[in-house]
Amino acid sequence: xxRTTPHSTIAxxxxxxxxxxxxxLAHPVRLRIVDRLLAGPVHVSQLADxxxxxxxxxxxxxxxxxxxxxVQQRRESRRVFYEVINxxxxxxxxxxxxxxxxx
Amino acid sequence: xxRTTPHSTIAxxxxxxxxxxxxxLAHPVRLRIVDRLLAGPVHVSQLADxxxxxxxxxxxxxxxxxxxxxVQQRRESRRVFYEVINxxxxxxxxxxxxxxxxx
DNA sequence: TTGATATATCTGAATGCAATGATATTATTG
DNA sequence: CAATAATATCATTGCATTCAGATATATCAA
Numbered sequence: 001x002x003r004t005t006p007h008s009t010i011a012x013x014x015x016x017x018x019x020x021x022x023x024x025l026a027h028p029v030r031l032r033i034v035d036r037l038l039a040g041p042v043h044v045s046q047l048a049d050x051x052x053x054x055x056x057x058x059x060x061x062x063x064x065x066x067x068x069x070x071v072q073q074r075r076e077s078r079r080v081f082y083e084v085i086n087x088x089x090x091x092x093x094x095x096x097x098x099x100x101x102x103x
Numbered sequence: 104x105x106r107t108t109p110h111s112t113i114a115x116x117x118x119x120x121x122x123x124x125x126x127x128l129a130h131p132v133r134l135r136i137v138d139r140l141l142a143g144p145v146h147v148s149q150l151a152d153x154x155x156x157x158x159x160x161x162x163x164x165x166x167x168x169x170x171x172x173x174v175q176q177r178r179e180s181r182r183v184f185y186e187v188i189n190x191x192x193x194x195x196x197x198x199x200x201x202x203x204x205x206x
Numbered sequence: 207t208t209g210a211t212a213t214a215t216c217t218g219a220a221t222g223c224a225a226t227g228a229t230a231t232t233a234t235t236g
Numbered sequence: 237c238a239a240t241a242a243t244a245t246c247a248t249t250g251c252a253t254t255c256a257g258a259t260a261t262a263t264c265a266a
Contacts, residue, residue: 009138009141009142009200010134010138010196010199010200012131012135014199014203015131015134015135015138015199016131017203018134018199018203019129019130019131019134022125022128022129022134023126023129023130025125025129026122026125026126026128026129027122027126028115028118028119028122031113031118031121031122032115032118035112035113035118038112039112088198088202091198093113095191095194096113096117096118096121097112097113099191100117100120100121
């Protein structure tokens with residue numbers, strides 16, 4: 001039985017991990033990247049080009065999301081294509097698309 | 104017509120605001136607070152007590168969530184009770200409760 | 207008004223995060 | 237093998253966040 005704070009319904013470890021994933025998604029550039037990836041396949045330099053950001057910036061954000069298993073890479077000769085593999089991330093983007101930001 | 108990055112489906116401003124709200128929720132303590140608030144009414148010192156955190160820390164987190172209209176305060180004599188007013192925050196906690204953190 | 211209780215705010219120190227520019231790695235082509 | 241292209245990683249710097257302790261504000265009771 002995992003330890004929980006009195007009266008709370010979710011285990012502390014679960015909230016810790018959820019917060020870690022949320023922290024990764026809680027960045028404008030990373031949300032833009034996820035949004036773009038959901039729209040269709042792109043490779044890194046294409047992403048950097050479309051979002052008008054330096055290659056290193058895009059690559060670092062992708063690396064961070066890869067570490068948290070939000071995206072996955074697939075090499076195609078010199079290019080590296082990315083795709084979203086975390087269903088929660090997809091769901092979140094759908095929520096933002098539907099309800100905006102809640103204001 | 105709001106400006107969007109080419110090929111992306113969500114306006115930049117929407118993603119910016121969504122990221123701002125997510126950033127607030129993306130913290131273990133704040134998730135715990137929201138979780139606890141959803142379970143029933145509590146005032147600040149009770150929260151601090153249950154979560155075993157200094158009063159100033161809890162108050163600061165509440166203040167931050169108040170600023171982003173995630174929670175609302177209601178004074179009752181000397182006590183201040185808080186409640187969650189952002190439906191997206193509730194939804195998010197339900198997702199965490201149901202699917203854990205997605206692993 | 208004084209004292210006690212509950213909450214909020216402020217300040218400083220430590221830590222974490224993000225962008226930049228440079229360098230390293232990997233794959234491909236000649 | 238050398239040169240190029242695409243991506244990843246590193247190191248630095250600046251900025252934001254977090255916690256802790258102290259102080260301020262607000263409410264109530266005596």
